[in-house]
Amino acid sequence: xRDVKIVSARFDIDGMYRLDTALKEGAYSTLEKxxxxxxxxxxxxxxxxxxxxxGGGGAPAAPKWRLVAxxxxxxxxxxxxxxxxxxxxxxxxxxxxSKDPHLLIEGILLTSYAVGAHDAYIYIRGEYRPFEKxxxxxxxxxxxxxxxxxxxxxxxxxxxxTVHRGAGAYICGEKSALLESLEGKRGHPRLKPHAxxxxxxxxxxTLVNNVETIATVPYIVANGPEAYRGYGTPxxxxxxxxxxxxxxxxxxxxxxEFGVSMMEYIERxxxxxxxxxxxxxxxxxxxxxxxxxxxxxxxxxxDYESMRALGxxxxxxxxxxxxxxxxMVGVLENLLGFYRYESxxxxxxxxxxxxxxxxxVSSILSGEDDMGGIDKLMELADTMNGKTICVFAPAVxxxxxxxxxxxxxxxxxxxxxxx
Amino acid sequence: MGYTLDPEILERLEELEKRxxxxxxLMLPALWEVMxxxxxxxxxxxxxxxxxxxxxxxxxxGVVSFYSMFxxxxxxxxxxxxxxxxxxxxxxxxxxLSMLMDRLAIGVGETTSDGKITLEEVECLGSCSTAPxxxxxxxLHEKLTPERLEEILEELK
Numbered sequence: 060x061r062d063v064k065i066v067s068a069r070f071d072i073d074g075m076y077r078l079d080t081a082l083k084e085g086a087y088s089t090l091e092k093x094x095x096x097x098x099x100x101x102x103x104x105x106x107x108x109x110x111x112x113x114g115g116g117g118a119p120a121a122p123k124w125r126l127v128a129x130x131x132x133x134x135x136x137x138x139x140x141x142x143x144x145x146x147x148x149x150x151x152x153x154x155x156x157s158k159d160p161h162l163l164i165e166g167i168l169l170t171s172y173a174v175g176a177h178d179a180y181i182y183i184r185g186e187y188r189p190f191e192k193x194x195x196x197x198x199x200x201x202x203x204x205x206x207x208x209x210x211x212x213x214x215x216x217x218x219x220x221t222v223h224r225g226a227g228a229y230i231c232g233e234k235s236a237l238l239e240s241l242e243g244k245r246g247h248p249r250l251k252p253h254a255x256x257x258x259x260x261x262x263x264x265t266l267v268n269n270v271e272t273i274a275t276v277p278y279i280v281a282n283g284p285e286a287y288r289g290y291g292t293p294x295x296x297x298x299x300x301x302x303x304x305x306x307x308x309x310x311x312x313x314x315x316e317f318g319v320s321m322m323e324y325i326e327r328x329x330x331x332x333x334x335x336x337x338x339x340x341x342x343x344x345x346x347x348x349x350x351x352x353x354x355x356x357x358x359x360x361x362d363y364e365s366m367r368a369l370g371x372x373x374x375x376x377x378x379x380x381x382x383x384x385x386x387m388v389g390v391l392e393n394l395l396g397f398y399r400y401e402s403x404x405x406x407x408x409x410x411x412x413x414x415x416x417x418x419x420v421s422s423i424l425s426g427e428d429d430m431g432g433i434d435k436l437m438e439l440a441d442t443m444n445g446k447t448i449c450v451f452a453p454a455v456x457x458x459x460x461x462x463x464x465x466x467x468x469x470x471x472x473x474x475x476x477x478x
Numbered sequence: 479m480g481y482t483l484d485p486e487i488l489e490r491l492e493e494l495e496k497r498x499x500x501x502x503x504l505m506l507p508a509l510w511e512v513m514x515x516x517x518x519x520x521x522x523x524x525x526x527x528x529x530x531x532x533x534x535x536x537x538x539x540g541v542v543s544f545y546s547m548f549x550x551x552x553x554x555x556x557x558x559x560x561x562x563x564x565x566x567x568x569x570x571x572x573x574x575l576s577m578l579m580d581r582l583a584i585g586v587g588e589t590t591s592d593g594k595i596t597l598e599e600v601e602c603l604g605s606c607s608t609a610p611x612x613x614x615x616x617x618l619h620e621k622l623t624p625e626r627l628e629e630i631l632e633e634l635k
């Protein structure tokens with residue numbers, strides 16, 4: 060396993076959020092090269108790099124870019140940056156906007172030029188106010204220096220970036236809910252189209268990408284797609300800002316290439332499980348990815364394909380580590396409390412199912428177990444799966460099933476109550 | 479009766495409007511302006527925002543009631559938001575919360591009798607590596623311990 064820093068290369072530099080420091084450290088050095096190319100050539104570069112969306116879904120980035128770049132509606136295209144980072148266990152985008160905000164701005168400029176957009180919006184969760192202030196200062200400095208605005212670095216190409224503050228709603232991390240919110244509405248996910256098409260913001264063709272995805276673009280433009288492909292696996296090229304929290308000696312964000320062993324990552328960067336108790340389980344990529352047992356963790360590799368083969372998902376790469384002392388019924392109850400609160404309420408199976416399953420697990424936790432137990436819980440998980448507008452409820456179903464199937468003894472009736 | 483948006487607020491919103499394809503997009507920015515100034519959004523303020531955006535009042539109310547950071551009643555001078563989601567819970571958030579309730583003599587969702595502090599338990603604040611965490615208004619406090627909590631509460635006195 061080798062250390063690699065692509066997105067986090069400048070995280071440790073003092074004052075990197077200031078423009079003068081950023082410029083000294085090479086920020087915005089890709090702009091000249093980019094403006095000597097056509098937008099289409101940059102899209103092709105991203106295509107060849109194999110860059111995949113880093114917000115959790117892992118979909119290839121370039122096809123989405125093409126849908127916007129190739130749009131023939133004649134309407135102005137829009138780029139939207141998803142900084143609504145709310146998935147429990149995930150705290151990577153905030154590192155980018157607070158430690159190297161100019162990297163994100165540079166990525167937005169490259170992306171906007173590539174797809175032919177002039178207006179970019181950064182949708183940031185309301186709770187990130189302290190980091191939002193750093194980001195806004197960086198944007199102001201970039202405007203003052205002529206890097207943003209009417210003529211980006213003297214190129215004649217206009218890009219305006221507007222920071223848009225959310226107000227507390229997990230579901231707004233779902234891209235169509237985010238766009239609804241950005242239009243001034245409740246954050247209800249939209250129905251998905253039957254054919255491939257761009258997202259729409261007030262009827263304009265729109266590209267939505269996660270902060271980290273966009274912050275990877277400058278590296279690709281500077282070093283070429285092959286350099287990026289030099290890391291990771293053929294199917295999951297490059298790197299991700301993986302992270303660890305929970306019962307871990309050194310929690311934090313540490314970039315690594317795709318395909319490395321999860322156990323080796325946890326030991327090398329996290330210093331292993333905290334305290335004397337051994338490892339019990341890891342939730343691999345944010346709360347919505349199915350939990351892995353300690354035995355599965357030993358097998359697991361950190362790329363999309365390997366995690367899918369294990370019946371889980373790489374998600375955001377934010378691992379939640381749990382030691383032997385943890386009661387898995389209590390953990391599931393905590394997570395269902397989250398989903399119950401955050402369900403947007405649009406679809407009945409999700410609105411009712413999250414609350415009902417939370418009450419069942421609470422009753423198992425208390426020892427009363429008078430609400431139908433795991434049989435009813437598993438039935439509900441089936442009802443929630445595949446019958447809703449967005450993937451929120453199916454993810455909850457997957458979470459429930461993994462906990463009950465992998466730790467059946469703890470969920471059995473008559474467990475004696477209490478945590 | 480009636481609520482009017484301050485001239486400075488209107489000026490800022492009108493400047494911001496140039497950045498968006500439609501005035502309706504200013505919904506969250508306008509509501510944040512009211513929140514920042516008043517600490518809550520009254521029904522009169524919702525009417526003023528609806529007038530400004532040229533949308534029905536029901537739409538503004540629908541948005542206000544959807545987002546957890548918008549409040550419709552005046553609450554404590556300070557708002558403590560403590561995270562109760564898994565990573566914080568694994569690192570002792572329950573103990574910090576019990577201690578808060580004990581020291582403030584209030585439950586979750588309540589305000590101290592002197593009107594100073596409102597206590598709220600919230601979902602993941604995106605600070606899992608420095609758990610347990612809480613926010614006091616716009617300041618994030620990380621790696622909380624009982625001793626650190628005492629200091630923070632002392633500063634709020």
